[in-house]
Amino acid sequence: MNQIYERNINVAVAWKDESEIITRASMLDLNHHIVVELTIDLHSEMISDANAQMTKVPYGICQFTLSNIKKVIGMKIERGIQKQLIDALGHSDGCTHLVDLAMEAIRLSANVMLGLTKVGAEWFNRTVSEEEQIKLVKPILKNTCLPFKDN
Numbered sequence: 001m002n003q004i005y006e007r008n009i010n011v012a013v014a015w016k017d018e019s020e021i022i023t024r025a026s027m028l029d030l031n032h033h034i035v036v037e038l039t040i041d042l043h044s045e046m047i048s049d050a051n052a053q054m055t056k057v058p059y060g061i062c063q064f065t066l067s068n069i070k071k072v073i074g075m076k077i078e079r080g081i082q083k084q085l086i087d088a089l090g091h092s093d094g095c096t097h098l099v100d101l102a103m104e105a106i107r108l109s110a111n112v113m114l115g116l117t118k119v120g121a122e123w124f125n126r127t128v129s130e131e132e133q134i135k136l137v138k139p140i141l142k143n144t145c146l147p148f149k150d151n
Contacts (some may be wrong), residue, residue, distance in 0.1 A: 005030065009101070010140040013040055016026045019043060021112060025105040027097055036069065038099040040109050042117060045077045052098060065095040072102060114140065 007029035007130060016022045019042055026035045033056040039049035052069040054062060066116025075081055082103055089098040118140055127132035134147050142146040 004008060007032075009104060011104050011114045013108055021109065021116075023109045023112075025101040025108075027101055032056055032096050032097060034101060036097075036098060036105055038072070038102065038105045038109065040077065040113070042113060043117060043151040045113065047072050047075050047077070049073060050102075052101075062095060064091070065093070068094055069098065069102075077106055077113065081106055 005130060009025065009027050011023065011025045013021050013023045016039055020039055021042065022037060022039050026039045027033070033054070035053045035055075037051045038047050039047045040046070046143070050069045050072045051106065052066050056068060057063065068089050068129060075084055075088075084101050085099050085106070088094075090096055090100055119137060122128065122133065122136060138148045143150050
């Protein structure tokens with residue numbers, strides 16, 4: 001294979017305090033270095049703060065889209081959030097990469113929130129068998145993927 005281009009996207013979640021997490025999604029390639037950081041309240045499941053940085057972009061005008069990130073504050077992490085993100089961060093006055101990074105941050109945040117608020121420590125520190133883990137989580141993730149397929 002004669003590689004032409006590579007893009008790396010990384011997402012990480014950390015505690016801000018006992019009731020909030022911070023999720024940081026970054027993109028790095030030959031033309032971009034962009035970071036989106038979302039603070040999420042675990043009780044309300046809402047974005048309580050949002051920031052973005054563009055260290056490297058192909059065009060100076062791209063920087064004008066950064067202020068859009070504040071539009072996601074107050075969004076609840078639930079079905080339909082992808083359309084809300086597209087409307088807030090994308091389209092002709094936005095940046096598709098901010099949309100992508102915010103969505104990646106939301107996806108991982110939702111997974112972590114599920115573990116923290118609905119499953120508990122078992123989500124992160126498996127002490128039961130795979131079968132027991134699937135049985136524990138299946139009511140929450142029913143039909144989302146093969147392990148949780150309803151028979």
